[in-house]
Amino acid sequence: MIKKILLIAFIAFSSITMVAQTTVTGTVKDAKTGETLPGANIKIENKAVGTNTDFDGNFVLKVSDNPPFTLEVSVLGYKMEKIEVTKNNQKVTVSLTENETSLDEIVVSASRTPERIMESPVTVERLDARAIKNTSAPSFYDGLENLKGVDVNTNSLTFKSVNTRGFATFANTRFMQLVDGMDNSSPALNFAIGNLLGMSELDVNTVELLPGASSALYGANAFNGIMFMTSRSPFNDQGISFSYKYGLTSQKAAGDNSFHDVSIRMAYAFSDKLAAKASLSYLKGTEWYATDYRNTANGKYAAGDRSINDYDGLNIYGDEVAIDLGGAVGRVSRTGYQEVDLMKDYEAKSVKLNTALHYRPFGDDRLELIFNSKFGVGNTIYQGANRYNIRDFYLAQQKLELKGKNFFVRGYVTTEDAGNSYDSRFAAINVNRKWKSDQDWFTQYAGTYLVTGSHAAARAAADTGRLIPGTSEFQSAFDQVTADPNLVTGARFQDQTKLYHSDLNYNFQDLIDWAEFQVGGSYRRYSLNSNGSIFTDYDGAIDYDEFGVYTQMQKKFLEEDRLKFTASIRYDKAQNFDGNFSPRISLAYAAGENKNDNFRASFQKGFRNPTTQDQYIGLDAGAAILVGSAPDNLDRYTSSPLNVSTAGQPLVGGSTTTLSGRLAYENSFSASSVQNGAPAASAAPLVKPEEVTAFELGYRGLVNTGESRITVDLSAYYNSYNNFISGKNVLVPFYGTVGDNSLSLLALQNGDFKAFQVYTNTTADISSYGASLGLNTKILNGFDLGVNYTYAKFDFDQSSDPDFEAGFNTPEHKVKLQFGNPNLFENFGFNINARWQGDYLWESTFLDATIESRTLIDAQINYSVPSIKSVFKLGGANLGGKEYFSAPGVGAIGSQYYISWTINN
Structure with missing residues (x-):
């Protein structure tokens, strides 16, 4: 028996030793400075087998492949190098050359195919892991505001709305956001919900943003811009990463409050065929208090304070209930409650979990099957027609995707549950009605005034028995109201809407030589389910469908392929509307000895289907009843x-x-x-789809000025709108x-x-136009300096449609400045961002008001400790401390200060 066991053990050991194991060691350096590069990727060409350099720039790669084979060595911001491995125990030193310009980075979004930003047929903005490390903003999502032509409007601490080229709202239905190919919009509300269901900062690979219409490739909602967020692959980026960020938010109304942001990412490749990852992030803090108590009337600021009888404070709710008592009494409003008494503890919270399983049946990237699950829960504040306290919301997405070199096909479902969310305006209205009906209150007011002739005495008499915030009686009534979904008596916001989506794309580049052809399509179904609290789905869910198909041809001409022609067209059809064609044509010409002067011109049409609210809402918002026009x-x-x-x-x-x-x-x-x-x-x-015709000219280039090089990115556009969708009173x-x-x-x-x-749609002629210029260079032997300017304007003759509000909501002038050095001295870097914008008019159903001009400064310093694979970062946003409003009605935004510790990222 012992002999048999020894024989089996010997055979097993022999079989293991007979499996060839090749070891390659080496160091990766910056070709210019000679400094080592931590975090560089080393992988076998066409396989998911590899490793990364440590903090000293060294690596050890052990593989079962026999030489010869090729290693690909890459790191963000540098050109990839290929190294031939010809023997076991080979030692290599790899020098990577830094990209001459950020315009050498590769993007996929502009044409659904990899290409240099320099050669893209449309404007592209990009943020990668290296830029995220250097951002001075509290999070990578906040850092998007430093990109050229990008606006980030702050709804609350955890809900930011990204916008480009005007017509911004918090419910930004003209801008699309995709996360790993999945639309990040709320199924019920049809607008992107910031990073509430996005991704952990540790898992971000790249962010690409296309300002302007992109309907020709991406469909209806890519009307005014589209953003693509892609995560890291567990095959390429393995290991455990951790980040902890602690900070303070400082505001006059709320005081100083701490916030915590914790993230962990785990990724592991079990083999060259199977890999998995999971990331979890948790953020908790305090929202910006909204304490603007100025009087309003007819949707604008008005004269008068709380002493007047028909006072309607902006962040005071319940005082919208008003009637004209006639005679000497006049118009009178009920006494309302301040928002700070209606938002419970103003707790901001976001928890995100992202898991993914990747399977490559051939052991390389020729074919990959991905199952992805994303979950998000938490609290935030959303401002639409009213201010909504979104508490214990739940959002989830599940995706199954099969992709190869030339194709992908995916399907996903998005589900949401509003949890314990409620409308703060109706909370106040119906808490008031809990202790005294409107009829009794106004009757007592009128009776007392006729006796005393005093509005103060009349209000005091009518307010007898008023529930006082902080008391158990108030809390009991408040809890009953916010749990009741009937807006006649309650304030709860119900929503369990679902979205089902599938899309596919195929590139014929390996089958057709003379040009690159792509075809694709998508199908989407909405299933509206608010139990009659938002939509008219009283008797069950409302289902409706949309689909689209597209094709694109791209061809290069002239010597050295200097001229690139791109043409695409898409057809989309929604259940309640006629179909729409969206064509795009563009030309890009690369001039100069090294193709460093690139000129482009494009024409395209885009469209936007009316949203679920435009079609199916049925909501009494107090001041008005909102009714969709399906x-x-x-x-x-x-x-x-x-x-x-x-x-x-x-x-x-x-x-x-x-x-x-x-x-x-x-x-x-x-x-x-x-x-x-x-x-x-x-x-x-009745409302119908909105259309835009867009023209754009641009230049991207590298200008030599002797000792330095300046990258230039210039664009100008003109948009003409037809059937612009609007709400009318x-x-x-x-x-x-x-x-x-x-x-x-x-x-x-x-x-x-x-x-x-x-x-409905306005018949007025509406157009918008603008330009942007970005300049980036290095000065003083290694300092990064960048400046960009954006101009935005729109034309509209108000007299042609007096009831229409365009809601352009964008400053005419914006200037942004960046200055920093990621390697000021060994392991130490810093970055400073400054932004200025002029004043502008904000129009919305909540309030119309002028947003004042502002100047903001963000800054950070960071220090790396290679021995513990850590980076420490200390920074702050709005360091000047002057509070500002992103829109009328939201909380004044103060300063944020933070310190973070990131390990192994």
């Missing part, structure tokens, strides 16, 4: 009972009446005409037919009408 939505919405004046009650047959959504589109007055004293019927046809009379008899005018006089917001 044909099957008009009769499905019926308002809650509305109080009718004494004079109007005989005309409707009772003290209350109800209104259908159809009346808002077919029997309503233009709100502006009533305000101007000349009531006229509104013109609000209309007034629906309780009786009478608008334009046919005097009863409808009598209803206006008696106050027997209700404001609606309808979704």
Whole structure:
């Protein structure tokens, strides 16, 4: 028996030793400075077998392959080198040459095929892992604001909205964000939700951003810009990475509050066929308090303070409930509650989990199957028509993707649950109604005023019994209201909408020689499920579909392929609308001895389908009822009972009446005409897709100035819009037919009408145009210096459509400056970013107001400790400390200070 065991052991040991093992050692250096490069990738060509250099730039690679084979050595910002391995125990020294310019970086998004930024047919902005390390912003997502032509509007500490080329809102439905190929939009609301379901900073590979229309390749929502976030592959980036960031947010209203941001990433390749990764990030802090108590009227700031009888404070809710008591009393509003009393503890929280399993059946990147699951939970604040406290929300995506060298096919599903979210305005309105009905409150007010002649005494009498924030009675009423989804009595925000999406692409580059052809398509289904609290889905989910197909041809001409021609076209069809074609044509010419002067011109058409809200919303937001214009939505919405004046009650047959959504589109007055004293019927046809025709010229190049080189990136664009989608305010009379008899005018006089917001298209001519210029160079033997300028403007004749608000919401002038050195001395670097922008008008359903000009400075210093594979970073945002508003109604944004420790990234 012992002999048999020894024989088996000998055979097993022999079989192991007979498997060839090749060892390669080496060092990777910067060709110019001679300094070693930590974190460089070393892998066998066409295989997922490799390693990384340590903090000293050294590596040891042990593989089962027999020589000869080829190693690929690469690191971000440097040109890849290939090394031939011809024997076992070979020792190599690899010198990598730094890219002459960031324009040498490779991007995929512009044409759905790899190409240098220098040669891209459209404007591209890019952020990679090296830039993320050097950013002075508190997070990589905040750092996007330092890119040329990019705006980041701060809704709250955890919810930022990225925008390009104007028409910004927090509900930015004109901008698309893809994370590993998945649309990061909320299925119900159709706009990107920042990085709430994005990725951990440790897992970011690249971020590519295309300003302007991209519908020709990416469909309906890529209307005003698109951003691509890609994560690291577990085959190429293995190991365990960890990051901890601690900091303070400082604001006058909220004081100094700490925040914590913790991330961990684990990736492992079990073989050259199977790899897996998981990343988890957790952020907790305090939101920016919103404490703007200025009076408002008709959607704008107005005169008067809390002492006036019809006061309506911006960040005070519940005082929107107001009536005209007539005579000497006049218009009176109920006493509201401050937002700080309605947002519980203003806790900001974000937890993200991302797991992925990668399988390569042939052991290389010719074919790869990926299953990806992403989950996000937390708290944030969203400002739309009202201010929403999004608490305990849940978002998830599951994707299955098969991709190869020339194709991909993927499908994913996005699900969301609003959790314990609620509308702060309705929370205040219905807490008020818990302790005293509107009728009783106004009756007491009027009675006391008639006796005393004092508004102060009348309010004090009517407020007798008012629930006081901080008391158990207030908290009990508040908890009941925020748990109730019926907006007549409650404030809860319900949503369990799903989105199903699939898309595919095939590149014929290996089958067709004379040009590069691609074809692709996508299919999407929305399943709206708000239980009637947002949409008119009272009887069950509302499903509707969209699909699209596209093709692209790219061909190079002239000597050395200096001229590149790109043509693409896409057809999209949505269930409720006619189909749309989106063509794009571009030319790019590379001049100069080394093709370092690149000129480009492009023409394209884009379109945007009306959102789920544009079509199916049915929501009484207090100041107005929002009703979508899908044909099957008009009769499905019926308002809650509305109080009718004494004079109007005989005309409707009772003290209350109800209104259908159809009346808002077919029997309503233009709100502006009533305000101007000349009531006229509104013109609000059912909404249809929005279109844009875009022209762009650009230049990218490398200019030699003797001792230094300057990279230049210049672009100019002009956009012309047709059927621009807009919300319009209309007034629906309780009786009478608008334009046919005097009863409808009598209803206006008696106050027997209700404001609606309808979704339609403006007939006005709208255009926007702008330009951007970016300059980057090195000075003083290694210091990075960059400056960029963006100009944005739009044209619109307000008189052609008085009820239309364009909401361009973008400063005309922006200047951004960057200065730093990642290697000021050994293991030490720093970076400074400064931004200035001019003032501009912000228009929204929440409020119209001017956003003041501002100058912001962010800075960071970092220090590497190779012995423990760590980088320490100390930085701050808005170091000047002057608070500013990203939009009217949000919290004033103060300063952030942080210190971070990152290991093995």
